[in-house]
Amino acid sequence: MSTRNETTEASLFDLLKLDDDEENGSDELDEETPAVGAKLRLADFLSVSGNELCADCGSPNPKWVSVNLGSFVCIKCSGVHRSLGVHISKILSVNLDEWTEEDVDNVIKIGGNIEVNMKYEHSIPNSCRKPQPNSSIDERTDFIRRKYEMQQFLNTEEQLSCPFNPAAFHCSSTGLNSMVDKKYLNSMRIHNIGQAFINSRKRKDVEVKPSKKSSSTAGMVEFVGLIKVKVVRGINLVIRDVRSSDPYVMLSLGNQSVKTRVIKSNLNPVWNEKLMLSIPEDVPPLKVNVFDKDKFTEDDPMGEAEIDIKLLVSAARAFENGNANELSKQLEKMTDGKDKYSLGMIKVAEGKTKQDVTLQLQNVESGEIQIEIECVPLTQ
Numbered sequence: 001m002s003t004r005n006e007t008t009e010a011s012l013f014d015l016l017k018l019d020d021d022e023e024n025g026s027d028e029l030d031e032e033t034p035a036v037g038a039k040l041r042l043a044d045f046l047s048v049s050g051n052e053l054c055a056d057c058g059s060p061n062p063k064w065v066s067v068n069l070g071s072f073v074c075i076k077c078s079g080v081h082r083s084l085g086v087h088i089s090k091i092l093s094v095n096l097d098e099w100t101e102e103d104v105d106n107v108i109k110i111g112g113n114i115e116v117n118m119k120y121e122h123s124i125p126n127s128c129r130k131p132q133p134n135s136s137i138d139e140r141t142d143f144i145r146r147k148y149e150m151q152q153f154l155n156t157e158e159q160l161s162c163p164f165n166p167a168a169f170h171c172s173s174t175g176l177n178s179m180v181d182k183k184y185l186n187s188m189r190i191h192n193i194g195q196a197f198i199n200s201r202k203r204k205d206v207e208v209k210p211s212k213k214s215s216s217t218a219g220m221v222e223f224v225g226l227i228k229v230k231v232v233r234g235i236n237l238v239i240r241d242v243r244s245s246d247p248y249v250m251l252s253l254g255n256q257s258v259k260t261r262v263i264k265s266n267l268n269p270v271w272n273e274k275l276m277l278s279i280p281e282d283v284p285p286l287k288v289n290v291f292d293k294d295k296f297t298e299d300d301p302m303g304e305a306e307i308d309i310k311l312l313v314s315a316a317r318a319f320e321n322g323n324a325n326e327l328s329k330q331l332e333k334m335t336d337g338k339d340k341y342s343l344g345m346i347k348v349a350e351g352k353t354k355q356d357v358t359l360q361l362q363n364v365e366s367g368e369i370q371i372e373i374e375c376v377p378l379t380q
Helices: 002-046 075-084 101-110 113-120 137-149 156-160 175-208 310-320 324-336
Strands: 064-066 071-073 091-093 223-235 247-253 256-259 270-280 286-292 300-307 343-349 352-360 368-376
Touching: 002 101, 064 075, 071 075, 071 113, 075 091, 075 137, 075 223, 075 270, 223 247, 223 286, 223 310, 247 270, 256 270, 286 368, 300 352, 300 368, 310 343, 310 352, 310 368
Parallel strands: none
Antiparallel strands: 064 071, 064 091, 223 270, 223 368, 247 256, 247 286, 286 300, 343 352, 352 368
């Protein structure tokens, strides 16, 4: 008799648990629907003619997008875009980043690679050669900077035309407004003519002689992949204000730097923020610096640390190439090494090579930073 009751109670418990799981599952599905829908729309737009090749070098199957420019680019060109700064080109991964409906709407509205190149490659001089899939990073950087940053290849005739409809200004009800409108129109026309003249001079300079490499592009090296760093949290950080601190984290890899948002008045902040950096061929250490944000003075340092990511990169390469023996060797090196930064084991699961790390901040009284690092293969 007791067995039957126990069975009945267990069955009821399973049913209730099933209902709860279904409700929770439906909630999770509802929460994920917008993000999934945005990615599906982006995937459909990626198949549109012209988007199957990198807008800048023609490499097949580009997996990166400049959200504000609207161009689909390969991983090598994406590294150059990222070096220009987000004010010129904001790069997201088709597969790895989270997309909003607004971001997808903006990319689709621009029209894709064909429309982008009709605008930014309208007047490429004969002396300027567009990069190819096997071009060096210097060639890519030189062309991409001219194309998007200096905008040397735009259509001069379009710039000479008025960028708005003058008829919109004919509704002024007073003579004063009409006078102001005419002055504004004239000033805008002068500005556009001046800008067109400047760009035409730039184009002539390009036709006469090749551009000199700037200090920011000279000596650049190839990128071999990307690391996706999730800054999880800080623990027992130091006080830099009266009673607390306003911390943020800056990550540096070679000449690249990215940073998290600032969290106000918190010595144990939780960021859970994902940042991405390109990996140079000569892999440098990943540097982590924590600062206290100040409004009127220079930001105060709250500690620093660094981690050698060469083993992680080697393990990711071995996994990508299907070399099980090499992967095993790289994982064994992690267990043999003794590191003062409490490096976590490299893990390979679901096609991803990851490492969870707790960094003890240096040159400071106390503080730790927890991060999760994922090495992204070139094929993604």
